[in-house]
Amino acid sequence: MLAILFAVLTLAPAAFGCGVPAYPPLVSRVVGGENARPYSWPWQASLQYNSYGQWRHTCGGTLIATNWVLTAAHCISSSLTYRVFLGKYNLAAEEEGSIAVSPEKIIVNENWDPEDLANGYDIALIKLSEHVTLSDQIQLACLPPAQSILSSNTACYVTGWGRLQTNGPLPDDLQQGLLLVVDYATCSEPSWWGSIVKTTMVCAGGDGIISSCNGDSGGPLNCQGADGRWEVHGVVSFGSSLGCNYYHKPSVFTRVSAYNSWIEQVMANN
Known part of the structure; x- marks a missing residue:
């Protein structure tokens, strides 16, 4: 009886669960990035640093x-x-309901080596100095089930304020781009990423048209689960030095489902 009750409790949605935006994203098969619907990716954060008194994305x-x-x-x-x-959509505008929070601490994965990007472990957690109040503009993304692997050609969306193309301008409005998952067997072929890509990564894109770009790093690869909730399956890690949308060089993401236990452990211990 307890087990049944527990199952019911865990499935009962909170006032704000995860992965269900108040303003559902307008997801299309548009090729090329596009402006997202405002606040339709309400878990998207902009990490900014202070440069001579100015905050920069x-x-x-x-x-x-x-x-x-x-x-x-x-x-x-x-x-x-x-x-x-x-709670941001346009980084250049004052937006009611958005909030800037300072980090209390930042925990970088202990196996991360900045000299060796291909080693993986490109993942970090930022503990905020306060709990944020969830709203229509600010919501949680769901984590994927541990060790889950996306099948080839799964349609996911990369979101961010990164450059619109190689060396291109930075947008003010949040962008979304449709990327199809490339399975590991394909992505690790010599003419693709070869041995640089690991099983703890997700490849998506590589059509030569659309990709993540500088400034998208750290942001989510959003994929819709069977139950309709959006899960963050990837963290933007790297792309080709040849350019952002290079053919057969898909965007590479840290595979979140390989790090569920690390994420849970860090959150529990801090």
């Missing part, structure tokens, strides 16, 4: 608990002062 992030944001290890520098902006 540097990376994306994903709100996974009311005081925890998931991002990439390579986004973090011990010499910078950061803040996390939530």
Whole structure:
């Protein structure tokens, strides 16, 4: 009876569960990035650093608990002062309901090696100095089931304020781009990423048209679960030095489902 009751309790949605935006994203098969519907990715964070008194966007992030944001290890520098902006759509505008929170602590995966991006472990957690109040604009993304692997051609969306193309301008409005998952067997072929890509990563894109780009790092690869909730399956990690949308060089993400236990452990111990 307890087990049944527990199952019922865990399935009962909170006032704000995870992965269900108040403003559902307008997801289309549009090729090329596009402006997202405002506040339709309400877990998207902008990680910003202070430069001579000005806050500048540097990376994306994903709100996974009311005081925890998931991002990439390579986004973090011990010499910078950061803040996390939530509830944002246009970075250049004052938006009611958005909030800037300073980190209490930042935990980079202990196996991350900045000299060896291909080693993996490009994942970090930011503990916020306060719990944020969830709203229509600020919500949590769901984590995927541990060790779950996306099948080839799963349609996911990368979101962020990264450059619109190689060396291109930075947008003010949040962008979304449809990326199809490339399975590990294909992505690790010599003419693709070869041995650089690991099983703890997710490849998506590689059509030469659309990809993540500089400034998207740390942000989510959003994939819809069978129950309709959005899960953060990837953290933007790296792309090709040849350019952002290079053919057969898909965007590479840290595979979140390989790190569920690490995420849970860090959140429990801090």
